Amino acid sequence: MPETDLSLLIDAARQSGDIAMRFFQKNPNVTDKPDGAGPVTEADLAVNNMLEETLGDARPDYGWLSEETEDSDARMSTERQFVVDPIDGTRAFIEGGKDWSHALAIVKDSQVVAAAVYLPVRDVMFAATLGGGATMNGVPIRASEVQIEGATVLGAIPNFDGRFWRGGVAPPIKRAFRSSLAYRLCLVGQGRFDGMMTLRPSWEWDIAAGALIATEAGARVTDQHDRPLQFNNIFPKVPGVLAAGPNLHTNLAALLEPQNANP
Numbered sequence: 645m646p647e648t649d650l651s652l653l654i655d656a657a658r659q660s661g662d663i664a665m666r667f668f669q670k671n672p673n674v675t676d677k678p679d680g681a682g683p684v685t686e687a688d689l690a691v692n693n694m695l696e697e698t699l700g701d702a703r704p705d706y707g708w709l710s711e712e713t714e715d716s717d718a719r720m721s722t723e724r725q726f727v728v729d730p731i732d733g734t735r736a737f738i739e740g741g742k743d744w745s746h747a748l749a750i751v752k753d754s755q756v757v758a759a760a761v762y763l764p765v766r767d768v769m770f771a772a773t774l775g776g777g778a779t780m781n782g783v784p785i786r787a788s789e790v791q792i793e794g795a796t797v798l799g800a801i802p803n804f805d806g807r808f809w810r811g812g813v814a815p816p817i818k819r820a821f822r823s824s825l826a827y828r829l830c831l832v833g834q835g836r837f838d839g840m841m842t843l844r845p846s847w848e849w850d851i852a853a854g855a856l857i858a859t860e861a862g863a864r865v866t867d868q869h870d871r872p873l874q875f876n877n878i879f880p881k882v883p884g885v886l887a888a889g890p891n892l893h894t895n896l897a898a899l900l901e902p903q904n905a906n907p
Contacts, residue, residue, distance in 0.1 A: 649703075650773050653748040653760040656698055660691045660746040661764030664731060668765070669740045683734055688712050691730035691746065699726050699748075706750070709880055711849045717878070725751045725876050729849040732761075733824035742766055747826035749852035754874040759853035761826045770830040770857045778833050778860035787863035788838040791891045796820050798828040798840035808843060808901055815899050825885075829854025832887045833861030839888030839896060843868050848880040855887070864893040868900065 667687035674685050692712035700708065707719025709727045719725050726748070731737050733744030742765040750758040761770040770785075772778035778785050788795075796818040804819055806812040820837060822828050828840040829851060852875050855865045867873060868884030875882075886896060 647773065649750050649758040650760065650771060652699065652702055653750065653758055654769060654771055656695055657746045657748050657760045657762035657769065659694060659698065660730065661762055663687065663691050663694055664737070665764050668737065674738055683738060684712065685734060685738060687737065688731045688734060695728055695730060709849060709876070711847065715880065719876065720878065723752065727751050727848050727852040727875060729826065732826045732850055736823035741823065743822045743824055743827055745824045745827045747849065747853040749856065751852060751875045754876055756852050756856035756875060759856040761830050761853050761857060763827060770833070772857040772860040774856065776860065778857045780834055785834045785861045787833055787858065787861045787889045788835045789889050789891065790838040792817065792895045795838040795892055798822060798831060798837050799842060803841055803843050810899050810901055815896070825850040826854040829858045829865070829887055832863050833858040839892050841868070841886045841896065843884045845881045845883055846885050848875050848877065848882065851882070851885055858887045862889065863887050864890045869902070870897040
């Protein structure tokens with residue numbers, strides 16, 4: 645079942661890319677979601693509609709959680725759930741950048757069991773199954789073993805403010821950024837960057853797929869308080885994310901202030 649589910653996700657991710665690229669750099673219609681939830685484009689909605697129909701037809705007994713579908717507690721009574729972000733990094737998509745992705749995951753018993761993250765502009769497909777390892781375009785990937793000196797960590801600038809770190813100073817790490825949270829997690833799994841962090845509450849659809857890919861590549865992925873991530877929550881958010889190779893993760897977790905951060 646995991647391999648069959650993964651094939652389904654990979655095919656759907658590629659279909660998502662085909663749809664999104666029809667709108668990319670063609671001035672798609674953009675609207676702002678209520679309550680400052682960010683922009684949504686006609687491409688996000690078109691991809692979401694295809695995914696909901698295609699994946700729902702293939703697995704009608706699976707629950708559904710998507711950024712672009714109104715949530716329902718119906719998923720709580722299902723054994724497995726699709727958790728998807730039709731376009732992760734919508735702002736980058738609108739701006740014509742390369743680093744937006746389609747993030748698709750399947751969750752069972754609060755754990756991600758299959759995941760695909762596809763970047764159509766780069767034609768890069770990350771994929772993983774629980775216990776089956778992680779790949780990029782079919783080639784196995786592995787997280788970095790850097791400890792802390794010389795480490796480069798993906799994250800927004802506010803995460804490195806001294807108030808979030810013991811002693812009031814961020815550790816001696818370099819910072820980088822990519823728009824898509826799912827892609828950031830995959831880059832940690834690939835070993836291109838040593839870690840990623842976000843100290844903001846994170847929606848499950850942004851991180852579910854990337855979390856499995858990073859974990860299966862040997863990274864440790866937790867919430868910002870060093871607790872295991874759980875998915876298919878009634879309110880589908882987790883308290884931040886910290887992902888890195890095991891040594892770097894241990895070091896970063898020990899240096900973070902034990903507080904409810906929200907930069």
